[in-house]
Amino acid sequence: MVAALRLLVFGFLFLSVIYLVARAYxxxxxxxxxxxxxxxxxxxxxxxxxxxxxxxxERSLWPRLLLAIYVVPTVLILVAIIVVNFF
Amino acid sequence: MRKIVYVKAAAVLVMLAVVAGFLHYTLPQHDIVRIVNTTERRVDTSRNRLFWTNAEEAGNASTMQDVYFIEAIRPDGRPMVYRNQDTGWGWPPYFKFDSSNVQAKARDLVSTKDNPQWVVITHYGWRNEFLSIYPNAIEVAPVDGPDVQIFPWFNTIFFVVLLGLLVFARRVWLQFRERAIDPVIEDVEEFREDAERTVTRAKGRLRAAVEKVSRWLTRR
Incomplete structure (x- = not known):
């Protein structure tokens, strides 16, 4: 449980750095x-x-698409969990 | 000057080697083998903790772990031994929680030399006899024969994505330099030139004043 929490916290921090950089770019x-x-x-x-x-x-759809930076890795982790453990 | 070039090249080579080694250790690979035995052994992981995983997590101060092993023979007859450990939520991010199931599958695929059942073992990690480290088996599955080729789809996609991210990082850096650093440098440059002009002008004025005064003093 501690490990899952650690992944959540550090993963969020890591992705937030990438998100902020990508938004500025x-x-x-x-x-x-x-x-x-x-x-x-x-x-x-x-x-x-x-x-x-x-x-x-800022009002358009483009900046919101950057939230995929959080969504895509989360989905990939879920896919990995399913593929590795249930196939 | 030439020495610096050599040092730089050596540093780049070392860094590349570290990155390549890290990727080679971490990315999945496929081995075609014949499983001859599955065991569970108690090992002391304190000596090279880096090469074992501990999904059970803190709390247990003991470095003694019970670890599943899969003993196998490669098509060329050489042996290979895999460990079969959960990675859990930790590193590397395989999110493997089913080591017991993998062990059951491996046990089910044990075969003899005379009647071989070839198996593909997806694994990461290295086998090193001197360090007593073992690659971690992620998945086992039966295949038709020892010559089956398995295309590394995951690694292909991984490297394409990695290349894309590197290109993106470079573009971000170039954009940042163009929009944030260069203007500042230009400002500084302008400021410096301004200051130089002012100083030159002030010097000229001072010289003129000194001349005027000296002329006045030397006037008869």
């Missing part, structure tokens, strides 16, 4: 794309354009 890539878009077709204030684009991005 995805945001950075999106921000860069917005800046390039503005550079090609400038309309209005640059900062305002980028900030609005980022707010729309």
């Amino acid at each position: 995805a945001r950075s890539v999106h921000r860069e794309a917005l800046e390039k878009e503005w550079a090609e077709h400038p309309k209005g204030d640059r900062d305002q354009f980028v900030e609005e684009g980022m707010r729309a991005y």
